[in-house]
Amino acid sequence: MSGTLLIGYDVERIPGRVPGEKWVGRPVPEDATRVFLENAVRIHRETQVPATLFVVGRNIEKHLPQLEACLDSGCFEIAQHTYEHYPLKTVAEESPENVYLPGLPFDRIEEQLARPVELLKKHLGVQCRGVTAPYCYYRGLADRPDILEIVDRLGMSYVRSYGRDCHDYFPLGWEVQPFWYSRQGFPELLEIPIQGWIDAQWRREHGWDNWPAYHDYLRSRIEELADSTWCWSLCQHDWTSILEDPQLVWTRRLLEYAAERVQVHTHYQFYQNTQRATVATEEAVPSNSLR
Numbered sequence: 001m002s003g004t005l006l007i008g009y010d011v012e013r014i015p016g017r018v019p020g021e022k023w024v025g026r027p028v029p030e031d032a033t034r035v036f037l038e039n040a041v042r043i044h045r046e047t048q049v050p051a052t053l054f055v056v057g058r059n060i061e062k063h064l065p066q067l068e069a070c071l072d073s074g075c076f077e078i079a080q081h082t083y084e085h086y087p088l089k090t091v092a093e094e095s096p097e098n099v100y101l102p103g104l105p106f107d108r109i110e111e112q113l114a115r116p117v118e119l120l121k122k123h124l125g126v127q128c129r130g131v132t133a134p135y136c137y138y139r140g141l142a143d144r145p146d147i148l149e150i151v152d153r154l155g156m157s158y159v160r161s162y163g164r165d166c167h168d169y170f171p172l173g174w175e176v177q178p179f180w181y182s183r184q185g186f187p188e189l190l191e192i193p194i195q196g197w198i199d200a201q202w203r204r205e206h207g208w209d210n211w212p213a214y215h216d217y218l219r220s221r222i223e224e225l226a227d228s229t230w231c232w233s234l235c236q237h238d239w240t241s242i243l244e245d246p247q248l249v250w251t252r253r254l255l256e257y258a259a260e261r262v263q264v265h266t267h268y269q270f271y272q273n274t275q276r277a278t279v280a281t282e283e284a285v286p287s288n289s290l291r
Contacts, residue, residue: 003225004263006192006233006270007051007255008160009040010081010132011059013239018056018085019200026208028239033059035246036238037066043252044075049259051076052267054132054160057083057116064123071124077266079130080116088112088147089137094167101135110150117154129157129268132235136163136198140191145184152186158271160233163194171197174224178231178274190271196221198235208243211250218254226261231270 012018013032021028029035037053044051053067053076060067070076082088090103104112113131120126131151133141140162141147151159165172172195181189203214218234225232241251258264265273 002262003228003230003232004265004270005222005225005258006231006265006267007049007236007258008132008194008233008267009036009051009053009236009238009241011037011053011055011063011238012081012085012134013237014056014058014085019237019239024204024208026243029242032239032242033063034066036242036248037063037070039242039246039248040251041066041070041073041075043248043255044070045073047252047255047259048075049255049264050266050269051264052130053078054081054130055079055116055120056081056085057112057119060116060119060123067124071126077129077268078120078124078126079132079267080113080120080128081132082112082134083115084112085134086112087135087137088133088161089141089144091135091137091164091168093164093169095169106146109147113150114154117156127155129271130192131156131159131161133159133161136194136235137161138164138166138168140193142181142184142191145181145186148181148184148186148189152189157188158190158192158267160192160194160267162191163198163235170201171195174228174230174232178270180278188275190274192231192233192267192270194233194235196232196234199240200237203240203243211245215250215253219257222258222261233267 015030087101087103091101093099117128120128176193178192180187
């Protein structure tokens with residue numbers, strides 16, 4: 001028995017806006033995305049561990065050589081993180097800081113989702129299969145079938161939007177596992193939740209330079225995953241990954257540790273496996289049991 005790890009990197013650095021350096025509490029290198037991608041392709045090629053890059057649309061044309069190298073390595077799926085990294089839904093944390101982030105008006109959401117689809121196809125020949133919603137939300141997009149309709153119409157297969165608990169905060173428990181948006185009318189659209197702490201929040205609370213403790217946290221999660229049949233979508237970011245570790249030494253240690261203990265797939269590979277398993281289960285149900 002072994003769980004499945006999905007490594008997702010949110011490639012989102014927009015100098016002057018993302019991340020908010022006041023929130024981070026220190027300067028973030030303007031070239032964080034380039035440094036991250038050049039080192040990520042190296043460590044993933046060396047370890048042969050797959051991962052998914054969720055790229056903000058504004059970063060696609062700026063970093064084409066690095067993204068092409070990632071594709072050529074055979075280790076990466078490239079999906080999207082909207083065009084400009086604005087929240088699709090309102091976030092109202094019940095947390096020490098009570099962060100409040102208003103969601104975009106609906107009439108702006110389609111462009112935010114459509115432009116990265118077009119850019120990935122035009123410049124990289126990539127069909128965008130999934131999207132990570134900026135900031136993630138309680139219940140994902142279960143209460144927003146209007147947004148799910150756009151995602152579905154644009155040809156995407158999965159969303160990664162459920163990453164907060166009922167207090168709109170972290171960590172999300174293991175019990176929230178991937179599910180189909182069937183009740184909302186999209187039975188082939190899969191939610192892949194982000195359980196646990198996202199790296200930015202954990203490291204901000206425990207210290208940006210405290211890589212050893214963060215690595216211990218990740219190792220403990222992998223050990224739990226190894227003794228289960230769960231799926232874990234791990235969330236790291238371009239800018240967080242290089243803070244205090246520009247060569248991604250700690251991230252490489254994580255890849256090596258995980259590869260020895262759990263299955264590791266891209267998010268779309270997991271979608272395909274889940275879809276096949278769902279079809280097989282439905283076909284195995286005797287027809288008279290449905291009467």
